[in-house]
Amino acid sequence: MSGYPPEMQESIRMVEATRARRLKETFPAMSLEEREKILNGFHPDYKGETFQAIRVGVSKGQRMPVELTRIVEGRPHIGPDFDLSAPVAETDVLVIGGGGAGASAALLAQEHGAKVILVTKLRFGDANTMMAQGGIQAADRPEDSPAIHYLDVIGGGHFTNVPELVEALVMDAPPVIKWLEDLGVMFDKEPDGTMVEAHGGGTSRKRMHSARDYSGAEIMRTLRDEVRNREEGITVSEFSPAVELVLDDEGQIAGAVIMNLETGAYAFIKAKAVILATGGSGRLHYQGFPTTNHYGATADGVVLAYRVGAPLGYLESMQYHPTGAAFPEQIVGLLVTEKVRGLGAQPVNRFGEQFVYPLEPRDVEAAALIRECKGRSNGIVTPTGQHGVWLDSPMIELIHGPGTIQRALPAMVRQFSRFGIDITKEPMLVYPTLHYQNGGVRLKADSSCDVPGLFIAGEVSGGVHGHNRLMGNSLLEITVFGRRAGRSAAEYAHRVRPARPTLAHLEKWNRELEEAGGDTGVISPILLPDYTRHE
Amino acid sequence: MVTEQMTEQQLEVAEAELIPIYIMGKQYMVPPTLTIMKAMEWAGYKMIRGVGCRGGFCGACATAYRIQGDPKLYFGLACQTVVQPNMYLAQLPFFPARRASYDITKLEPTPTTLFSLYPEVLRCLGCGACTKACPQEIDVRAYMAAGMRGDIAQVADLSFDCIMCGLCAARCPAEEAQYNIAILARRLYGRYLAPRSRHLEERLEEIASGRFRAEIEELKSLAKEELVARYKARDIEPK
Ligand SMILES: Cc1cc2nc3c(=O)[nH]c(=O)nc-3n(C[C@H](O)[C@H](O)[C@H](O)COP(=O)(O)OP(=O)(O)OC[C@H]3O[C@@H](n4cnc5c(N)ncnc54)[C@H](O)[C@@H]3O)c2cc1C
Ligand code: SF4
Ligand code: SF4
Ligand code: FES
Numbered sequence: 001m002s003g004y005p006p007e008m009q010e011s012i013r014m015v016e017a018t019r020a021r022r023l024k025e026t027f028p029a030m031s032l033e034e035r036e037k038i039l040n041g042f043h044p045d046y047k048g049e050t051f052q053a054i055r056v057g058v059s060k061g062q063r064m065p066v067e068l069t070r071i072v073e074g075r076p077h078i079g080p081d082f083d084l085s086a087p088v089a090e091t092d093v094l095v096i097g098g099g100g101a102g103a104s105a106a107l108l109a110q111e112h113g114a115k116v117i118l119v120t121k122l123r124f125g126d127a128n129t130m131m132a133q134g135g136i137q138a139a140d141r142p143e144d145s146p147a148i149h150y151l152d153v154i155g156g157g158h159f160t161n162v163p164e165l166v167e168a169l170v171m172d173a174p175p176v177i178k179w180l181e182d183l184g185v186m187f188d189k190e191p192d193g194t195m196v197e198a199h200g201g202g203t204s205r206k207r208m209h210s211a212r213d214y215s216g217a218e219i220m221r222t223l224r225d226e227v228r229n230r231e232e233g234i235t236v237s238e239f240s241p242a243v244e245l246v247l248d249d250e251g252q253i254a255g256a257v258i259m260n261l262e263t264g265a266y267a268f269i270k271a272k273a274v275i276l277a278t279g280g281s282g283r284l285h286y287q288g289f290p291t292t293n294h295y296g297a298t299a300d301g302v303v304l305a306y307r308v309g310a311p312l313g314y315l316e317s318m319q320y321h322p323t324g325a326a327f328p329e330q331i332v333g334l335l336v337t338e339k340v341r342g343l344g345a346q347p348v349n350r351f352g353e354q355f356v357y358p359l360e361p362r363d364v365e366a367a368a369l370i371r372e373c374k375g376r377s378n379g380i381v382t383p384t385g386q387h388g389v390w391l392d393s394p395m396i397e398l399i400h401g402p403g404t405i406q407r408a409l410p411a412m413v414r415q416f417s418r419f420g421i422d423i424t425k426e427p428m429l430v431y432p433t434l435h436y437q438n439g440g441v442r443l444k445a446d447s448s449c450d451v452p453g454l455f456i457a458g459e460v461s462g463g464v465h466g467h468n469r470l471m472g473n474s475l476l477e478i479t480v481f482g483r484r485a486g487r488s489a490a491e492y493a494h495r496v497r498p499a500r501p502t503l504a505h506l507e508k509w510n511r512e513l514e515e516a517g518g519d520t521g522v523i524s525p526i527l528l529p530d531y532t533r534h535e
Numbered sequence: 536m537v538t539e540q541m542t543e544q545q546l547e548v549a550e551a552e553l554i555p556i557y558i559m560g561k562q563y564m565v566p567p568t569l570t571i572m573k574a575m576e577w578a579g580y581k582m583i584r585g586v587g588c589r590g591g592f593c594g595a596c597a598t599a600y601r602i603q604g605d606p607k608l609y610f611g612l613a614c615q616t617v618v619q620p621n622m623y624l625a626q627l628p629f630f631p632a633r634r635a636s637y638d639i640t641k642l643e644p645t646p647t648t649l650f651s652l653y654p655e656v657l658r659c660l661g662c663g664a665c666t667k668a669c670p671q672e673i674d675v676r677a678y679m680a681a682g683m684r685g686d687i688a689q690v691a692d693l694s695f696d697c698i699m700c701g702l703c704a705a706r707c708p709a710e711e712a713q714y715n716i717a718i719l720a721r722r723l724y725g726r727y728l729a730p731r732s733r734h735l736e737e738r739l740e741e742i743a744s745g746r747f748r749a750e751i752e753e754l755k756s757l758a759k760e761e762l763v764a765r766y767k768a769r770d771i772e773p774k
Contacts, residue, residue, distance in 0.1 A: 032767065126587030126595055140738040143772060147750040154754075155766035163755040171751065174738045184639055184722025186691065186729060193730030204771045212695060217592055221699065222725070225718050229636050239583070261583055294588040330570050330617060334590050344774070410696055414672070415591060418615055528583070531576040 003328065003420030008429070011380055014352035015390050015427055022346055022354060023398060029357040035364045042367040042375060044287050044432075045317045045467075055516040056509070057306055058450075064315040064439075067284040072303055073513060074524030077243040078257055078266060080506040084246065087255065087270035091117040091235075092493040093486075094256055094271035096242045097301070099127030100216070101458025101478035101485070102277035103223035108486025109275070110233040114493050117269060118227065118234060119258050121241035121278075121296045121527060125224045128279050128294050128459065129478060132216025133337040133411060134200065135208040136479075137472035138173035141197060144205040146170040153473060156202040156361050157466025160314070164445040165464040169473065172480040177209060180479065185222050186211055198342045200471040202361040208472045213337055213411045216475060241300065241527050244506070245274060245308045245454070248499035253308070253453030255501060261527070270501065272493035273453045275485045276301045277478075280437035280459040283529040286318055289434040290333025300525035301460035305441040308505050310449045314439025314462040319469055322365035323347070324433025326380075326388030328419045333433045336412065338362075338471045340391060340428075343408060344399040347430070348390050349378035355389075363468050366432040373431065380429060388429040397424060436474065438465050447485035453492060457485040554620040571598055571613035571624060585628035591615045594700030597627045597670070610668045610702050630701035632712035635719070644727035646685020653716045656682045658709045665703035665713055671696045675703045675713050682716055688728055690720035 002009055030038070040046050052069045053061050064072070093109040095102045098120030106118045118124070139149040149170040154161050177195075181187060188196040188210050198208040211218035227234050239261040246268065248254040255270040278301030282293025291297070306312055323336040341347070341358040347365075348354055349372050356368035373379030373387040380388050396405050405424045406413055416423045439462035447455045458478040465473060513519045553564035556574060563578035572586060587595030596613035603621035613626065635652040642648050649656060656679070665675035673696055681689035694717035703713045741747070754762070 032763070122583075122587055123593075123595055126593050131588050131590055131592045140732070140735045142734060142737075145750070146742070146747045147754060148769065150751060150754050151762075151766050151769055154762060155769075159759050159762055159766075167751050167755060171742065171747065174735060174742060178735060178739060181729075181732075181735075182640075182726055184725035186695070186721055186725040189730060189732065191730065193732045194734065195732050199772070199774065204769045206772055214592075214696060217698065218695075218721075221718060222722060225722065226639070228634065229638065231636065292590070294590075294593070295582070295586050329568055330573075330615075331590075411592070414696075415615075419617075528581070530581060531573070532579050532581050533577050 002426060004426065005383060008380060011350045012426060014350070015348055015392055018348070018352035019392065019395060022348070023395060026346070027354040027357050030360060030364060035360070038367045038371060039363060042370045043363055044289070044320055045363070047287070050287050051316060056512040058309055059306070059312045062312060062315065065286045065318065067286050068281065068299060068302070068315060070520045071284070071299055071522055071524045071526055072306055073520050074303070074522035075519045076307065076506055076509070077259065077523055080503045082257065082266070082503055084268050084501045084503065088267040089117060090270040091115050092271065093273045093275060093489045094119065094269055095275045095277060096256060097277035097279060098124040098236070098238070099277060099279050099458065099478065100129030100220055100223060100475065101482040102275070103220070103227050104479050104482025105275045105277055105457055105486035105489070106227055106234050107223065107230070108483045109490040110230055112487050112490035114490035116234040117237065117271070119237045119240040119242060119269070121239070121261065123238050124236055125220050126294060126296065127220065128297060129216045129220045129475070131292065131294060131335070132475050133213040133335065134339045135198070135210035135215045135472050136177070136475035137200065137203070137207045138177045138209060138476065139170060139205065139207050140174040140177060140195065141205070141207065144207055146173070148205055149173065149207065152203050153470065154466065156470040157468050159466065161466035162463040165443060168445050168484065169464055169477060169480055173476055176476065176479045176483070180219060180222070183222050183226055185218055188212065198339065199359060200342060201338055201359045201365060202470045208342070210339070213339060213409045219475060242304060243525060244503070245304050246501050246503060247308055247505055248501050250499045251452065252496060252499065253451060254498060272496050272498055273455065273489035275455045275457060275489050276305055276441065276460055277457045277482065278460050282434045286434055289320065289432070290324060291434040292321060292324060292333060292335040293434070296528060298526050298529060300527065302440055303525045305449065305451070305454065305456070307509050308451050308454070310451045310454060311442045312440065312462065313442045314467060317438045317467040318434060319362055319436035319438055320366040320432040321435035322362055322369050322432050323391055323430040325428065326386045326431040327382045327429040329384050330419060331415060332386055334415065335433065335435070336391060336428055336430050337409070339409065340393055340396070340412065343396045343404065345391050345393045345395050348392055350380050351378065361468055361470065369432055382429065386431065388431040390427040391430045392427045393423045394425055394427065436469055438462070438467055438469055443481065446488045447481050448488060453496060455485040455489045457481040554618065556618050556621070557623045559625060565618060567618060569618055571611070571616050571618055572596060574618045575613070585613060585626040589614045592698060594698035595628060597700040597702045598624055599627060600624045610670060612670045612700065615670070627701065627705055630705050632701060632704040632715060634712060634715045639722055639726060642723060644687055644723040648723065649682060649685055649687065649716070649720065652719060655709065655711055656716060659683060659711060660709050662708060664706040664708065668702040668706045670700060670702060671698060673697060678717060679711065679713060682720065687720045687723050690717060691724035694721065
């Protein structure tokens with residue numbers, strides 16, 4: 001029995017009717033000019049009224065989504081008079097965030113002789129990294145090169161990326177794959193050891209390495225396991241989100257105030273260097289979009305870094321993944337990995353017709369889906385009012401042979417079969433979903449930022465991907481810059497001369513906000529979204 | 536701010552459609568289309584424990600439940616399981632399983648390694664309680680049987696989809712920590728047993744020898760127009 005209601009099944013029959021023909025033809029890709037036009041018309045980033053300039057701080061005047069400014073201009077958890085005289089712990093390097101970037105950073109900091117504490121908001125590994133399915137890019141085939149990878153990254157990012165960061169990303173990529181493999185990550189391989197590599201949106205070579213469709217989970221659980229093996233050098237503290245960074249008299253980083261998520265108690269951890277690896281902000285639901293992100297993706301790191309004076313950048317662009325689940329209701333917003341299109345599935349409208357090249361860069365693909373539904377009314381509307389188009393997954397088996405979907409996309413098959421939908425036989429209904437924070441704290445190639453002693457890694461940072469990240473470059477970024485941050489922080493911790501910790505920055509912050517018309521009243525970082533029902 | 540919760544409330548569920556569920560013994564009326572996790576939020580719980588990815592990948596939301604009048608005990612992920620009338624729910628967000636500590640660089644990928652780090656592997660009774668509990672539909676008993684044979688590659692392969700939720704360990708009469716044994720096997724396989732990638736090794740040598748330096752330096756120095764031109768001109772490898 002199909003999990004789809006009868007009206008939707010009718011449209012599925014049209015999709016089936018055009019399948020044989022579509023197998024032989026692919027909708028042409030857009031020119032740069034056509035891309036520009038569709039983005040302007042239909043991409044959420046181009047809806048001016050949903051953005052607001054930030055009123056205070058070093059990046060004053062910068063535009064970002066209203067949901068984000070509201071939090072950045074929020075009220076700190078603690079006041080400037082919070083007692084810093086008795087830290088609960090002291091360490092060389094404090095890593096904030098237990099995702100892939102934080103875990104990589106902790107490992108490298110420890111290897112470079114630092115004593116490390118890693119604090120994280122939920123459990124270690126409850127993170128976006130765990131959810132990545134598709135894979136990780138690295139130019140390691142003879143047909144490919146770091147230079148070609150460079151061009152793909154910077155073209156995908158609309159040529160706004162910071163060149164030194166792109167260089168670090170592409171040059172460190174093959175060594176990072178080797179590092180992960182030496183830690184025990186099981187990449188997909190041919191029997192002779194050749195990596196199985198696929199295309200992703202915006203790639204000109206096949207360079208997507210995968211671990212079935214649990215790529216991020218495989219990387220995350222391996223890194224986590226390794227951190228746990230080094231308990232002498234790395235202490236992990238869960239349910240301990242950071243709520244404020246602390247500087248010293250000289251303006252250098254001096255640690256962070258953390259909160260016990262269950263008791264609400266605050267405590268100061270003193271540190272010579274801090275690595276911020278708190279991930280993204282999908283749970284802010286910009287413009288009301290559903291999200292693929294984990295529960296704790298609430299932009300905490302952006303708030304923390306900005307209050308101590310770290311410049312932000314690229315936050316006016318968020319990534320909407322073109323294919324989030326639009327049906328059934330229970331999984332709306334969850335990711336349908338790009339690999340599905342990489343393997344040959346085409347997006348088609350309710351008449352079973354193609355309307356876009358399947359692997360445009362993400363922002364362009366997302367805009368095309370929105371246009372097909374909202375601009376041309378050629379989409380499906382579900383019983384609960386969600387819009388969507390079909391992603392014709394059964395094509396994959398016709399192209400690559402029966403059993404391919406089960407083998408290459410087990411997580412996806414399981415996800416849908418829980419709700420009575422067999423994606424090897426029926427298409428999936430998809431619509432763009434909020435996926436990735438392209439921007440964040442401005443990053444330098446050694447993972448430092450403008451605040452001495454503060455290092456940044458992962459989705460919380462901005463500059464690597466310019467205004468649009470390509471799939472597979474984020475798992476790469478977190479390992480490349482996580483490693484750089486770990487090493488840089490350890491080296492910095494060895495040479496820094498700490499001064500007296502103080503929260504003087506909060507006095508200045510509160511005063512500036514007061515002069516600009518007051519804070520927004522939201523206590524930030526918000527740590528978790530509130531999904532409870534208020535009657 | 537629009538939140539996920541508001542999307543849900545827009546469903547406008549009529550009183551009559553609500554169904555009873557029991558969270559740690561207390562009754563709540565909730566819409567029948569929600570997952571266990573969203574139903575708990577509907578009931579007013581702000582989740583801290585037992586929630587992570589909300590997408591079936593992190594294993595934070597392991598849940599045991601019974602249905603009134605049915606003697607069977609069921610298991611599932613709260614973020615992936617839809618509520619049913621008269622469900623009695625208990626979250627198992629944490630299970631204290633044993634984990635061996637090791638230096639992966641000093642191990643050998645042999646059965647002896649598995650048996651010395653996890654001697655309890657050999658105590659598995661083959662009862663299958665783990666398999667029945669696994670929300671990922673992994674045949675846990677089968678990978679444990681492979682473990683008893685010291686077949687690291689097979690443990691790695693069969694356990695690959697494990698999200699380390701702990702339900703198998705919670706049910707095991709032999710007090711095994713199946714998922715910890717499984718990750719050891721996968722790491723041993725990935726590091727030592729998987730066939731080597733020659734093309735990767737060659738690329739590493741090329742990078743070390745500085746082969747791509749000049750090309751990258753040139754790209755970094757290009758003005759935007761020239762970069763755009765190169766980007767447009769790049770040839771795309773066929774699918
Ligand atoms: C569903 C999905 C699929 C994806 N697929 C791919 C893919 O195929 N390829 C790819 O390259 N990328 C993919 N991405 C993107 C990629 O996974 C993420 O961008 C990347 O993993 C982010 O890693 P991170 O370590 O920076 O952040 P995260 O992995 O999110 O980790 C951040 C951690 O910090 C913690 N934290 C947050 N705030 C605080 C605080 N105040 N104090 C302490 N800790 C805090 C969080 O709880 C979390 O544990 C995907 C993302 C999602 C959501
Ligand atoms: S529950 Fe324990 S004893 Fe039973 S098969 Fe599984 S691992 Fe073996
Ligand atoms: S094998 Fe055990 S820990 Fe892993 S997913 Fe299944 S029940 Fe959970
Ligand atoms: S919350 Fe991660 S598996 Fe359910």
